[in-house]
Amino acid sequence: MAAEEDGRTARKRRQILDAAHAVFLRNGYVGASMDEVAAIASVSKQTVYKHFSDKEQLFTTIILDTTDQIAGLAKLVTASLEDGHDLDEGLRQLARAFLGALMQPDVLRLRRLIIAEADRFPDLGRTWYQQGFERSLQTLATAFGRLAGHGLRPMDDPQLAADHFVGLLLWIPVNKVMFSGGGDHYTEADLDRIADAAAEAFLRAYGG
CATH class of the missing domain: 1.10.357.10 (Tetracycline Repressor, domain 2)
Incomplete structure (x- = not known):
């Protein structure tokens, strides 16, 4: 059960990162919003903040991810x-x-x-x-x-x-x-x- 939950968490995190990558590349840092990331990732904004404390941390993560x-x-x-x-x-x-x-x-x-x-x-x-x-x-x-x-x-x-x-x-x-x-x-x-x-x-x- 724990492994299944870990798998879901990892998939959601990956969805958020993929969405953020697209949003930041298209809109830049200033133009990107956590609302748009959540919408593209098909998760709630609360879920995004559960994984990443703020836009700066999300941006840093997607850049280093590449x-x-x-x-x-x-x-x-x-x-x-x-x-x-x-x-x-x-x-x-x-x-x-x-x-x-x-x-x-x-x-x-x-x-x-x-x-x-x-x-x-x-x-x-x-x-x-x-x-x-x-x-x-x-x-x-x-x-x-x-x-x-x-x-x-x-x-x-x-x-x-x-x-x-x-x-x-x-x-x-x-x-x-x-x-x-x-x-x-x-x-x-x-x-x-x-x-x-x-x-x-x-x-x-x-x-x-």
Whole structure:
């Protein structure tokens, strides 16, 4: 009986988080209301407050709830740059997957939201970056360090190499859509071309 009750509680909490995620991404922090979250989650407002004491706690929870999704980019690194794989092809695959993941509309809206609320929640933005995106960069740096002398030239600073690789991918397309409100400026073919060019430029700089 207790297990069944725990299951219902967990499901309601998940409903609330999913609803809050949609509401905050659509309306921002100031425009979001607990009433709307409750309505979309199909629970009472009292139930929302039973799980989350206020809007700030709910907002913090849904933002940190996404860090594993962003850190999941690290799995792309591991899969694409395993020892023995063709490095040129692995980097192209990684570049395409990385760019495609970060150009997803929900990810773009999430980044906009975190940036917009950085002054109000500076620790939250810092934590999200460290636990999410930075973890992927560290995994990429580790992979580049391992490949030094095995397809990549020896390097003193694999972390800088990882920053360069991701910078080549993200600087124009992600920044452009971040400021323009949508990802429809780029077709899949456009993104593949940008990713392939980034991988080629990186190999020219770091290839061994």
